Amino acid sequence: MTETARADDAAPVASDAVPGIGMALAAVTMAATLVPVTRGVDSPAVWGAAAFAVAAVLAFLARRHRAVGRRVAAVAAVSSVVVLLCAGYALNQGVAASVQLPGVGLSVSLVFTAFVTAGLSIGVGVADYFGVGPGGLKARSLRTAIFSLLGFGGLFAAQIATMLLLVPVIMVLGVSFESLSDVQLTVVSQFGMALGTAVLAVGYLSASDLDFSYIDLSVPSKRDVLWIVGGVVVIFGAIMAITFVFQTAGVESAEHGTTQQAAENPTILLVLIPASILVIGPFEELLYRNVIQKSLYGTFSRYGAVVVGSVIFAIIHTQAYWTAGPGQVAASLGTVFGLSIVLGTVYERTDNLLVPALVHGIYNAVVFANLYFNYV
Template sequence: METPSRSTDTDRDGAPLRSTLVAIGLTVFGLIAAEFATLPAFLFDPVLLEVAMEGGSLGEASMEGRTLLLILNFVGMASAGLIYLLATGRGLSWIDLRVPTKTDWKYLIAGSIGSIVFLYLVSILFMLLDVPAAESQVIEIVGENQTMILIMIFIVFFFNAPAEEFLFRNVIQKRLYAAFTRVQAILVTSVIFAAVHLPMYLIAETTIATLASLSIMFGGSVIFGYVYAKTDNLLVPTIAHAVLNAFQFAMLYIAIEYDIEQGEPAPSMLLDAVAMIPL
């Protein structure tokens, strides 16, 4: 699809507060749409409803039920972005989707490698400072089921990364360009993106652990936002995001396959990084 021209500093005519409120509203709308979209999954697997009502573990549900729940969640999130574009007259032409150029590929590779390096550098820092990281509920969903891990890699590439990057980068971040510089838009979007993932971390953990994990979410979002801002191509942050999460799941698969236990510095760092898988 044809990509609209890049905005410049002279194009900014939106009020920062209003634009930020719109961004937050879009995020809330995305979360609500995702909740409604998952309703068929609860009918498909009643255990999911029991877990939601009684606060059990999602790992108790069937693999098919968990898979359907996650897929519908991200379909709902993406639909919120589409509804906004159609309702505001921006239309599908607003979507920055094209075959990557050579420059796009450079940013895609840099974003993929950079996000993985960032994850492990921060993990090392947290380990040295003895800062704990909150465990994502994704670990609860997957458990030690290697088949589910492979399914998660599929979901990451075809539903998770496309939905999140479409809503947060191509809709929210791009909408913020009207009131902020691109750098400012990236930062505002990243704060919102990190805040959205707060429920994904076990609240029973310490506040420091939760903040540590959210700081990683924020940093990853800045990286994805940056490569999107430099390319105006949704495929670039989407693939980079998917590569990062797929790498984490691959590490989890290896950890289970070879029964890697925490205790030695290297395995501990590997598992800590895996435990912070965001979705």
């Protein structure tokens, strides 16, 4: 992020406004964790979250009054990371600490509130550490929101394209929608995903006055091949490490919607295995790495873009897990975020879309193949 912490962010107001925003977010986090504590919630995770939320408030407060150097902003960011982890763990263990909103008739989980505001505090703390001022923070927040919407647009584009493709398929086969098999629907959905994502990507390029040279496609070099092999090894190593940590800590993750469908009809996996390499990997990486991550390079540093792009990638996957509870969804999205960091780093290091596409595709294909052999 140092590449984008330019002089326009370095005005005196920058040292006041940004820590002030962080302090406000951390104060909300602190309140959302201290209230359950005062009400007798017996959860070490909530108590830990409250303690580190207080630390984050104090760090931002010190920065707000310029009593310390910018390294204390790192303390605020790290403290917020701990709050995020503690709140996520508490949610996963079923601790919600819900309260009724007066006059609205709705309840809100204080622990979930702390989880969200801690996540925002992390971003503000990192921005403050790198000297980003209010103008820069606003620009980065707006850019993140825009590309989050573009990411969600990928989901809708795929669904719309699938619906459009179903019309000629039904006409050609002379059947009704209800009579289509799960395998047929899976095949059409994969074509729909490819078509919808491609149209959205081309639309973005056109709206941004970019041509197809923006797409980083080239024949993999020997170095790229090493990155492909290394990426596959690292991504499976990461999933093994995350699984081990979850099992040790007693964290439950949500089941992907595709896994639930495959349990009922494993045959669809025979479609998804090749589709992983031919469709899912290439087209998801086209949108989330070559379009979103690359576009973020102009606002964030390249490594910052990897992290922000991975946050967007993880949030977009919420729809794949939303049948589970918030704690289980949070755990699954944490896994997706970790895997996305690997894919984003591979793309950042090679500037070749084929590299993360193959790493992503091979990973998915192996996972689907393993599921198939477990089910049959």
